[in-house]
Amino acid sequence: MEDNTKQPLTADASLYNGQPTDTGSLCPSARLTSCTPSISKNKGGVSVKNVPSRNKQWFVLRVSYGRIIKAKAFVEAKGLECYVPLRYKEVRKQGKKRIITEPLLPSFLFVHATAEQVETLIHDNKVVANESRALLSYYFDHTIHRQDNSNRNPPLTIRDEAMNNFIRLNSIKNPYVIPVTSNNVQFKLGDNVVVIEGEFKGVHGRVARIAGQQRVIVELFDECLVATAYVPKEAMKHYNEI
Known part of the structure; x- marks a missing residue:
């Protein structure tokens, strides 16, 4: 039987951005007040301040269709650290807007381990x-x-700095953080920037226009691009200025 990826994700919630499937929260706006949650204190979870190891790396593994929950449980049963990014999705229940979570990239699992362990x-x-x-x-x-x-090509690995940036973005409870493809991304100038104000503060990536809005794109690899919600110009600085 295949996993239902929209079922309640209760196992080790720290690896799921620290939120249950249905947060019961109203839709947050993309305001400039800082409300970025810290996930560095989640006991046993993934931290944006993950301590690099000489031998461990972040590996990108493909998951067969509909089995992301089973894959996560399988890896954790081996005593290895893994990360399943979630997206926060706005839905209506009983006439009220609520936010639920579902896997952002149901075909991928990120595993922090040595090459031998993987x-x-x-x-x-x-x-x-x-x-x-x-x-x-x-x-x-x-x-x-x-x-x-x-x-032959080697397995894809992600640098700690890039992975921490990706985890930081996906820890933000905002339904307008969305996965995108290169086909629907129009890079305005392609500027590398860091967000200096608001809930996305500290996230760095490239400026882009999506659906007519200015956003910041975080790209780990060709099939993994994630966009912030709208970010105003005054809330960004060129990355090389920081």
Whole structure:
């Protein structure tokens, strides 16, 4: 039976941006008052101040369709740290606006581990619970080739700084934080900026226009672009000025 990705996500909520599936909150506006939550104090969870390790890296793993919850549980059962980013979605229940959470990228799981640990993880999950489909597989970096084999690409890994920035953005409870594709992103100038005011303070990325609004795009790799809500010009500075 496949996981229902919209079911209540109760296991280790700190890895799910610290929010239950239905927050019961009204839709927040993209105001300039700072309300960015801190997730660095979540016991046992992912922190935007994650301490880098010489051996551990953030690996991007593909998850077979509809099994993101099972994949997260599988990785955690191995004693490894993983992250499932959520999006906050506005819905109407009984005539009132509410915010629920659902996986932002249901096809990807981020695992913080050594290359050897991830290799073992991939090997162990070839067949899980008598299922023929692999639960997890590598997502490869198609921009470079392996040193020992020029015909193959290495697994994609994310720098700690970039991952912390991504986690920071996805910790903000705003339904206008959305995943986007390169097809619907019109980069205004492509400027690298950092947000200096408001709920997105500290997030850095590229300025873009989406649906006629100025936003900041955080890009981890080709299939992972996430946009903030509207950010006014005065709330940003060029990244190289900070």
